[in-house]
Amino acid sequence: MKLGLGYGHDRLENARRRALYADTCSYRSIESILKNNLDQQSLSELEPDEVLPDDHENLRGSDYYQ
Known part of the structure; x- marks a missing residue:
């Protein structure tokens, strides 16, 4: 509550x-x-920029392990 008084509710x-x-x-x-x-920075800045592809020549499917 003390931080809310000093910095404001939104922050x-x-x-x-x-x-x-x-x-x-x-x-x-939090302090x-x-x-x-x-x-004041967006949380999206913490997210990784690149998402790995679902299909890649080095990825093995479940069939490989049978």
Whole structure:
């Protein structure tokens, strides 16, 4: 509640979401997120840019292991 008074409810909510995403839900983690303005960055920046293809010549299917 103290962080909400100092930084505002919206920023605290964003910091909470980021902390949940990173699985670091302590007071210190949320405070650090707020102090470093990480709550104002989008969570999509944490997502990997490249998704691996479903089909690739080096991938083996279940038939290979039978």
